[in-house]
Amino acid sequence: MKTPSAFYKPLAIGAPDPYRELPVSLERMIHFVPPHIEKMRSKVPDLIKNVDVVLGNLEDAIPADAKTDARRGFIQMAQDNDFGTTGLWTRVNCLNSPWFLDDLLEIVPAVGEKLDVVMLPKVEGAWDIHYLDQLLAQLEARAGLSKPIMIHAILETAEGVKNVEEIAAASPRMHGMSLGPADLAASRGMKTTRVGGGHPDYAVLSDADGTGGRTASQQDLWHYTVGKMVDACLSYGLKPFYGPFGDFSDAAACESQFRNAFLMGCLGAWSLHPTQIQIAKKVFSPDPGEVAFARKILEAMPDGTGAVMIDGKMQDDATWKQAKVIVDLAKLVAS
Numbered sequence: 001m002k003t004p005s006a007f008y009k010p011l012a013i014g015a016p017d018p019y020r021e022l023p024v025s026l027e028r029m030i031h032f033v034p035p036h037i038e039k040m041r042s043k044v045p046d047l048i049k050n051v052d053v054v055l056g057n058l059e060d061a062i063p064a065d066a067k068t069d070a071r072r073g074f075i076q077m078a079q080d081n082d083f084g085t086t087g088l089w090t091r092v093n094c095l096n097s098p099w100f101l102d103d104l105l106e107i108v109p110a111v112g113e114k115l116d117v118v119m120l121p122k123v124e125g126a127w128d129i130h131y132l133d134q135l136l137a138q139l140e141a142r143a144g145l146s147k148p149i150m151i152h153a154i155l156e157t158a159e160g161v162k163n164v165e166e167i168a169a170a171s172p173r174m175h176g177m178s179l180g181p182a183d184l185a186a187s188r189g190m191k192t193t194r195v196g197g198g199h200p201d202y203a204v205l206s207d208a209d210g211t212g213g214r215t216a217s218q219q220d221l222w223h224y225t226v227g228k229m230v231d232a233c234l235s236y237g238l239k240p241f242y243g244p245f246g247d248f249s250d251a252a253a254c255e256s257q258f259r260n261a262f263l264m265g266c267l268g269a270w271s272l273h274p275t276q277i278q279i280a281k282k283v284f285s286p287d288p289g290e291v292a293f294a295r296k297i298l299e300a301m302p303d304g305t306g307a308v309m310i311d312g313k314m315q316d317d318a319t320w321k322q323a324k325v326i327v328d329l330a331k332l333v334a335s
């Protein structure tokens with residue numbers, strides 16, 4: 001279902017399918033700011049120089065009695081700063097909360113022109129996206145905005161995962177999706193208290209060696225959902241993202257989780273702590289050795305067809321396409 005809302009004109013998007021051509025921008029880390037804290041807002045000018053996207057968080061982690069301050073703080077930080085090419089997003093409260101409507105009613109008229117994306121939590125089906133789409137269309141029209149505000153869904157309920165394809169297809173306004181492993185774990189009844197990452201008990205045992213010894217290899221708890229999300233997103237021209245990694249003390253585990261997501265097709269992840277900005281920058285920018293090899297493939301097959309051997313490895317039309325993904329990303333990072 002790709003019915004564009006009344007306001008949603010192709011002007012900001014482009015041909016050939018105007019609704020599916022998203023702006024090509026680097027979004028390696030979506031950096032979360034709690035906007036009710038003045039000290040955090042004061043760091044935004046420096047953040048703008050250092051991250052791809054600044055997100056004002058209004059939902060979970062913002063105490064109920066600070067919701068109004070967070071909303072006002074977000075409007076303030078949007079008004080006070082020039083974001084240039086850095087993305088400005090907000091994560092609003094979920095649809096059935098007492099705060100969602102005021103989040104939209106206050107933010108769009110005040111700073112809608114600067115706002116790139118609304119991240120919607122706990123999306124369960126296409127109906128959630130349809131509602132936000134129409135509300136945004138009304139508010140945009142009333143405010144006379146010149147460009148549409150995009151929607152980014154968090155995939156963080158069992159029902160949402162079941163309906164991931166219809167969510168992806170729900171509106172031309174869809175920007176992408178992030179995995180929300182904390183809420184998803186709760187929704188699924190998974191037995192963990194972690195925010196993303198692995199679990200030592202989710203492992204596969206090797207066969208016993210001659211002396212009866214075995215080794216355990218930890219597996220990626222999120223593999224299935226990330227794969228499902230990436231396929232749904234790419235089928236509809238959306239961008240897939242890994243979400244949060246909650247153990248700030250374990251940079252190696254964060255890097256490993258982000259890297260799995262990157263290898264599986266994700267374009268970025270959330271950074272909840274300043275140390276995670278560099279991790280995301282490193283992981284979601286292609287490795288220079290990989291880029292050099294990918295360039296060799298493109299050079300060896302100028303028209304993208306045929307078969308050649310490079311360093312003992314067979315290349316053909318399909319690896320040419322793989323190489324192009326990596327080289328295109330490298331060009332975007334360098335631009």
Ligand code: GLV
Nearest residue numbers: 156180181182183
């Ligand atoms: C993010 O919102 C999560 O629940 O993991």
Ligand code: MG
Nearest residue numbers: 060156180183
């Ligand atoms: Mg959540």
